Amino acid sequence: MSMMPGWEQQAYSTMGQELDGRADPAEVNYREAEDPEMACAECLNFLPPDQCGVVAGKVNPAGVCDAFTPAEESESPMEDMNE
Ligand code: SF4
Numbered sequence: 001m002s003m004m005p006g007w008e009q010q011a012y013s014t015m016g017q018e019l020d021g022r023a024d025p026a027e028v029n030y031r032e033a034e035d036p037e038m039a040c041a042e043c044l045n046f047l048p049p050d051q052c053g054v055v056a057g058k059v060n061p062a063g064v065c066d067a068f069t070p071a072e073e074s075e076s077p078m079e080d081m082n083e
Pocket of ligand 1 (some may be wrong): 030039040041043044045046047051052053054055059063064065066067068069
């Protein structure tokens with residue numbers, strides 16, 4: 001059962017594509033993200049608009065996989081100036 005018809009087809013578009021040294025989405029349990037703060041769009045490996053540095057094929061910004069790494073190092077660059 002899928003909330004968004006076609007989502008999986010879009011997310012798993014590696015059919016016939018080369019993995020290019022990256023992981024197959026199925027291997028890293030690529031799926032639709034339940035938490036928007038833990039999704040490709042917030043991941044260090046995400047390469048906008050639809051690529052990932054470690055997972056092959058097109059990824060969806062609203063997806064997530066087991067290799068998720070939060071990219072929140074420079075949340076607020078201005079904060080340094082408050083000291
Ligand atoms: S969660 Fe991160 S590592 Fe996993 S597919 Fe998305 S961008 Fe790539």
